[in-house]
Amino acid sequence: MPDSTLVGLQHEEEHHPELLHHFADAQQQRDASSLGMWVFLATEVMFFGGMFCAYLVYRRWYFGDFGAASKSIDATLGATNTAVLICSSLTVVLAVWAAQTARRTLLIGSLILTMLLGLAFLGIKGKEYKDKFEEHHVPGASFSFENVPIPGHPGEYANPRHAQIFFSLYFVMTGLHALHMIIGLGIFTWLLALAWKGRFTPEYHTPVEIGGLYWHFVDIVWIYLFPLLYLIDRHP
Amino acid sequence: MSMSAVIPQPVERENYLNTKYGVWSWLLTTDHKRIALLYLLSITFFFFIGGFFALLIRLELLTPAGDLVQADTYNKLFTMHGMVMVFFFLIPSIPAVLGNFLVPLMIGAKDLAFPRVNLLSWYLYIIGGVMMMHCMLTGGVDTGWTFYAPFSTNFTNTKIVEAGLAIFVAGFSSILTGLNFVVTIHRMRAPGMTWSRLPLFIWAHYATSIIQLLGTPVVAVTIVLVAAERALHLGIFDPKLGGDPLLFQHLFWFYSHPAVYIMILPSMGVVTEIIACFSRKRIFGYHFVAFSSIAIAVFGFLVWAHHMFVAGISVYSALVFSFLSYAVALPSAIKVFNWTATLYKGSIHYDAPMLYAFGFLGLFTIGGLTGLFLSALGIDVHVTDTYFVVAHFHYIMVGGAVMGYLGGMHFWWPKISGRLYPEGWARLAALIVFIGFNLTFFPQFILGYMGMPRRYYDYSHMPEFQILNVLSTAGATVLGVGYLLPMVYFLWSMRYGKPASDNPWNAAGLEWKTASPPPTFNFDEEPVVTWEAYNYEELDAPHPQKEEVPVAR
Numbered sequence: 001m002p003d004s005t006l007v008g009l010q011h012e013e014e015h016h017p018e019l020l021h022h023f024a025d026a027q028q029q030r031d032a033s034s035l036g037m038w039v040f041l042a043t044e045v046m047f048f049g050g051m052f053c054a055y056l057v058y059r060r061w062y063f064g065d066f067g068a069a070s071k072s073i074d075a076t077l078g079a080t081n082t083a084v085l086i087c088s089s090l091t092v093v094l095a096v097w098a099a100q101t102a103r104r105t106l107l108i109g110s111l112i113l114t115m116l117l118g119l120a121f122l123g124i125k126g127k128e129y130k131d132k133f134e135e136h137h138v139p140g141a142s143f144s145f146e147n148v149p150i151p152g153h154p155g156e157y158a159n160p161r162h163a164q165i166f167f168s169l170y171f172v173m174t175g176l177h178a179l180h181m182i183i184g185l186g187i188f189t190w191l192l193a194l195a196w197k198g199r200f201t202p203e204y205h206t207p208v209e210i211g212g213l214y215w216h217f218v219d220i221v222w223i224y225l226f227p228l229l230y231l232i233d234r235h236p
Numbered sequence: 237m238s239m240s241a242v243i244p245q246p247v248e249r250e251n252y253l254n255t256k257y258g259v260w261s262w263l264l265t266t267d268h269k270r271i272a273l274l275y276l277l278s279i280t281f282f283f284f285i286g287g288f289f290a291l292l293i294r295l296e297l298l299t300p301a302g303d304l305v306q307a308d309t310y311n312k313l314f315t316m317h318g319m320v321m322v323f324f325f326l327i328p329s330i331p332a333v334l335g336n337f338l339v340p341l342m343i344g345a346k347d348l349a350f351p352r353v354n355l356l357s358w359y360l361y362i363i364g365g366v367m368m369m370h371c372m373l374t375g376g377v378d379t380g381w382t383f384y385a386p387f388s389t390n391f392t393n394t395k396i397v398e399a400g401l402a403i404f405v406a407g408f409s410s411i412l413t414g415l416n417f418v419v420t421i422h423r424m425r426a427p428g429m430t431w432s433r434l435p436l437f438i439w440a441h442y443a444t445s446i447i448q449l450l451g452t453p454v455v456a457v458t459i460v461l462v463a464a465e466r467a468l469h470l471g472i473f474d475p476k477l478g479g480d481p482l483l484f485q486h487l488f489w490f491y492s493h494p495a496v497y498i499m500i501l502p503s504m505g506v507v508t509e510i511i512a513c514f515s516r517k518r519i520f521g522y523h524f525v526a527f528s529s530i531a532i533a534v535f536g537f538l539v540w541a542h543h544m545f546v547a548g549i550s551v552y553s554a555l556v557f558s559f560l561s562y563a564v565a566l567p568s569a570i571k572v573f574n575w576t577a578t579l580y581k582g583s584i585h586y587d588a589p590m591l592y593a594f595g596f597l598g599l600f601t602i603g604g605l606t607g608l609f610l611s612a613l614g615i616d617v618h619v620t621d622t623y624f625v626v627a628h629f630h631y632i633m634v635g636g637a638v639m640g641y642l643g644g645m646h647f648w649w650p651k652i653s654g655r656l657y658p659e660g661w662a663r664l665a666a667l668i669v670f671i672g673f674n675l676t677f678f679p680q681f682i683l684g685y686m687g688m689p690r691r692y693y694d695y696s697h698m699p700e701f702q703i704l705n706v707l708s709t710a711g712a713t714v715l716g717v718g719y720l721l722p723m724v725y726f727l728w729s730m731r732y733g734k735p736a737s738d739n740p741w742n743a744a745g746l747e748w749k750t751a752s753p754p755p756t757f758n759f760d761e762e763p764v765v766t767w768e769a770y771n772y773e774e775l776d777a778p779h780p781q782k783e784e785v786p787v788a789r
Contacts, residue, residue, distance in 0.1 A: 022346035022757070030348040032423040039415050039449060047453035050487055054461070054472065140468045161471060161478045168470035172461065229680055
């Protein structure tokens, strides 16, 4: 980079309203924010990791019961939700690109579309929870899972207690995932407000990038949850 | 009038303490140094709460009969002692106070990478602390700090969920501190401050932060599962419903064993700084000490099941975990040998911080070696759940972590407050702490080996245990005096102490190259580092008067 450009850039950055006092320059601020989000996501991996560990232990012990319980969940709704989230990842990428290239309308449109897809996901999830509630598959006093055959083992029936463990894990894992989606919607509302005010420029759009990282992470968690919870032992 | 004209009053230069006054300038500050002091006040408060419980425990055990408190009360006392001391004192102690204050100063940054997140972490700690206080005042918990299922999930009627939530919230405070340190150490170092020029205090905090980041979320989700299990009887940890209580222990110790390294690693960092400074030598084997911190963090994640040797895990996995627990001794021993080698032919000064560092060396070595006894399957089966275990982990967590914390507080007190503490009193306090500590906890090794179980409030069937218990209680009283003394003279020195120079110990390290106390943004000009860490030979060589260590009062 020619010296004159560098000097000009530094001069501009010193006066950039978004540069916080304790950073030397905008590059350092960007790097710190982005590393901060990556490190935070590492803690999130461990947070979900504890539950995946519990899931794997019980799935190995009670495979048949888990298969039967898994089969009672509507896989079509789950697959639809997977498609919805993959589309929302696309709109997030578009939003980041729009912020980088100063396309304000596209940025605002992509953010709104992402949030709509997120809401659609939560709506479908709510429908699933409602079905489970009506079928008495919510763990607790009114839980009931009698005489449900184990897939692939004619004449054998699932142990309701072991199925209850499956549903406990199902609700805790998808529930915490949904909580992360709701937090993501909050972050995107904030991003939308900033985008509306025109605060993002090709020089300063770190919030869109790290908000996007968070959204992608929540999507990826779902990509693991979907097969593990919905597709345990599906036979045609 | 004429006097003031003749003797000009020295104008105090603007620093982080006198730049603004008022409650809100503290409660809304984003200055890492002020947040460190907020943490200092809050953890001191919880230290004395936890100490109060310890005092009651020791008083109960003074006589064999269970005569001071009832059994249920006693169960609550040791539970609350453990929870308060572990989650609200030891884990935040050095990182949140000294780490918060020193990490940016030592690497030449103006602040931590995320100052507002830093303030948030203090508020989370306070919210967790208030919940814990409320929980204790309205009944408390009686499971032991370990929350073992299914007792915690199905049987006890005490406030498990509230205590769990308090620890959950405090855990996020710990995660945010760790996150801030990792990003700060990666991204905010001054020009020339390469990784191999970092003070070893920073390496220790880096390793600590990794444990905080990767361990704490797991205990958080474990607490969520316990709360859900308790509220809804899910069966995840209930053997009656097909669940596995051992899974709880695995998940719990996956965090709570590495948590011990959250307490001891920062203390090792402090001791490294002190030993180098008061031996006037570069630390022996810098890279080995640095990477042994990382090795402890990594190995620390692979040994958790040594808490479960008698819980019903397979003999094969017990053997593997026993072997891995021995492996942790390697990086710990590397540190102890390197500190000792640093002392060799050093020009050693016996100032108060160094006395604490010596205390740490001895006590940590005893605590570490008895840890090896406990890693050995045969001995562990013999002494599990006895006072031997209690003595072992207090040698690490109190003898190790608290000695380092106090040593660090003395070493950096001139930088933090701008005042010198009274050296004579400080040496006396260090001696009292060391004697009191050993008198309290060494008899417990013998008690445990003789077979006194932990968590019993009544040992009237074994009155021969009394003499050692009396010694232990007497020691706890001495230890209490040793802990109160520094609080008194630190407070005293803030008003009456002699003003400290910028570098009263003539120590290496960037934190000594700015004013005492430092200005709000730490350095008047951005520092550029051109020297290696611990360049004591260089520091001492050109000056005719060798050091400016303050004389004891």
